[in-house]
Amino acid sequence: MLYINCPHCGMRSQNEFSYGGDASVKRPELNKELSDQEWDNFVYNRKSLRGKHLEFWQHISGCRQWIKVERDTATHEIFKTFKADEEVA
Amino acid sequence: MQKYSIFNLVKNAFSNHQNWDLAWKDPTPKEEYDVVIIGGGGHGLATAYYLAKEHNITKVAIIEKGWIGGGNVGRNTTIIRSNYMHDENGLFSEFGMDLWRKMSQDLNYNVMFSPRGIINLAHSDAQMNAYARRGNSMRLNGIDAVLLNREQVKEIIPMADFSDNVRFPIFGGLMQPSAGTARHDAVAWGYARQADSMGVDIIQNCEVIGFDVSAGKINGIRTSRGNIKAKKVGLCVAGSTNILAEKLNMTLPIETHLLQACVSEPIKPVLDNVVTFGAGHFYVSQSDKGEMVMGGDLDGYNSYAQRGNLPTLQHVLTEGIAMMPFLSKLKMLRTWGGIMDMSMDGSPIIDKTHIEGLYLNCGWCYGGFKATPASGWTFAHTIAQDRVHELNAGYSLNRFSTGHLIDEKGLGTKTWIS
Numbered sequence: 001m002l003y004i005n006c007p008h009c010g011m012r013s014q015n016e017f018s019y020g021g022d023a024s025v026k027r028p029e030l031n032k033e034l035s036d037q038e039w040d041n042f043v044y045n046r047k048s049l050r051g052k053h054l055e056f057w058q059h060i061s062g063c064r065q066w067i068k069v070e071r072d073t074a075t076h077e078i079f080k081t082f083k084a085d086e087e088v089a
Numbered sequence: 090m091q092k093y094s095i096f097n098l099v100k101n102a103f104s105n106h107q108n109w110d111l112a113w114k115d116p117t118p119k120e121e122y123d124v125v126i127i128g129g130g131g132h133g134l135a136t137a138y139y140l141a142k143e144h145n146i147t148k149v150a151i152i153e154k155g156w157i158g159g160g161n162v163g164r165n166t167t168i169i170r171s172n173y174m175h176d177e178n179g180l181f182s183e184f185g186m187d188l189w190r191k192m193s194q195d196l197n198y199n200v201m202f203s204p205r206g207i208i209n210l211a212h213s214d215a216q217m218n219a220y221a222r223r224g225n226s227m228r229l230n231g232i233d234a235v236l237l238n239r240e241q242v243k244e245i246i247p248m249a250d251f252s253d254n255v256r257f258p259i260f261g262g263l264m265q266p267s268a269g270t271a272r273h274d275a276v277a278w279g280y281a282r283q284a285d286s287m288g289v290d291i292i293q294n295c296e297v298i299g300f301d302v303s304a305g306k307i308n309g310i311r312t313s314r315g316n317i318k319a320k321k322v323g324l325c326v327a328g329s330t331n332i333l334a335e336k337l338n339m340t341l342p343i344e345t346h347l348l349q350a351c352v353s354e355p356i357k358p359v360l361d362n363v364v365t366f367g368a369g370h371f372y373v374s375q376s377d378k379g380e381m382v383m384g385g386d387l388d389g390y391n392s393y394a395q396r397g398n399l400p401t402l403q404h405v406l407t408e409g410i411a412m413m414p415f416l417s418k419l420k421m422l423r424t425w426g427g428i429m430d431m432s433m434d435g436s437p438i439i440d441k442t443h444i445e446g447l448y449l450n451c452g453w454c455y456g457g458f459k460a461t462p463a464s465g466w467t468f469a470h471t472i473a474q475d476r477v478h479e480l481n482a483g484y485s486l487n488r489f490s491t492g493h494l495i496d497e498k499g500l501g502t503k504t505w506i507s
Binding site: 001002013014015018019021022036037040041043044045046047048049050053055071073074075076 | 331332335340341342343344345389390391392393394398399400433489490
């Protein structure tokens with residue numbers, strides 16, 4: 001069982017959350033000329049890192065907020081959690 | 090190579106089975122190979138076998154970080170089927186079914202292929218319509234499919250929940266009678282033994298740490314046991330695809346996720362077929378030892394852990410108990426997990442890459458085991474001829490750019506969300 005520290009609600013079990021994928025992916029800016037490659041990178045291509053991975057989760061059975069979680073994909077250790085709009089250094 | 094036969098079995102009995110040849114050797118890596126296959130799983134071993142058998146390329150090495158057959162080919166639920174709607178998947182898998190039927194003879198190794206049939210249960214009229222459509226598509230591609238009504242399903246699996254008071258009543262199902270199961274380890278060992286006998290070097294405990302690429306062309310690989318030159322390199326590493334892709338500066342439409350399976354204690358024969366729940370993701374069959382073999386959803390988040398987490402197992406087994414209530418009486422014997430190369434449309438990739446001499450085989454999602462022979466056969470063709478075969482032409486890497494996705498189950502880009 002993973003325990004995720006929701007920045008809004010505190011420590012909760014993973015049962016309350018749903019996963020939202022890689023949080024380091026940035027949506028291309030609107031009104032900018034884009035190549036197919038850039039869209040591909042946004043929509044499909046993922047690094048899927050082994051080790052420290054920044055990812056989105058939604059506290060779906062809690063405050064329903066999206067949050068960012070820094071987690072190790074090999075050990076499942078969670079290092080830190082952030083609000084969705086918080087900048088991650 | 091010593092043939093496995095009743096005569097050799099009797100002959101070796103006189104020496105207490107102490108003098109059998111080793112099934113495969115343990116060679117030290119040579120300096121150079123024509124083809125290096127990275128990944129000694131089912132697909133990698135099959136690729137090497139078909140390179141030797143179909144294309145007469147025997148200066149081949151399989152490079153495996155751990156031991157052969159220790160990854161997903163040893164961790165799956167052994168289901169073999171070709172019940173796909175789309176042509177790309179259907180024709181590819183049905184070609185594989187033919188290879189499965191001949192495999193034990195072909196490899197001189199009993200892979201215990203058991204075509205016991207698979208039944209996908211339907212729980213609504215809409216789902217019955219969808220199954221009728223898929224069944225018709227299958228039959229147009231020469232794959233056997235039978236649409237069963239509720240009574241027919243009840244006759245085959247009376248132990249499923251047919252009471253009136255259930256959340257997901259069984260309306261019927263789609264059956265592929267020629268689908269089935271096989272002994273997963275035997276598949277890996279059978280391919281390994283034959284490949285080895287034809288001159289393929291199976292190199293275990295050898296980790297790939299880098300690639301030697303110059304002027305857009307692959308020249309070799311760097312491993313924990315030294316550098317190896319190679320004219321061609323094939324990647325067959327399932328859940329580790331992204332790790333190796335990073336060393337090649339490639340980003341792929343693949344994420345690595347965790348998939349669990351489990352078996353119950355062994356019980357007397359109760360279930361003849363493979364059965365899948367239609368209102369969620371759960372499947373079950375009974376092994377020859379009597380264990381109920383079960384699996385279902387991904388754990389749901391990127392993972393390289395190769396071991397699962399309880400909430401998902403609980404969720405999956407809840408579906409199982411909804412489908413077949415007697416399962417709740419069984420004790421769990423073992424659970425385990427493997428790491429899946431989940432592609433963004435749920436279909437695999439077998440293709441060339443932008444690097445000359447580098448070939449990619451990945452994205453098998455939930456369905457890697459049954460694809461083992463067809464994947465190896467087409468990947469060997471792609472490597473040997475330096476062009477894709479028509480069977481794997483749809484499994485291209487650039488389909489994500491061109492929009493030719495093969496979204497068999499309509500799961501779209503987030504295969505783990507279903």
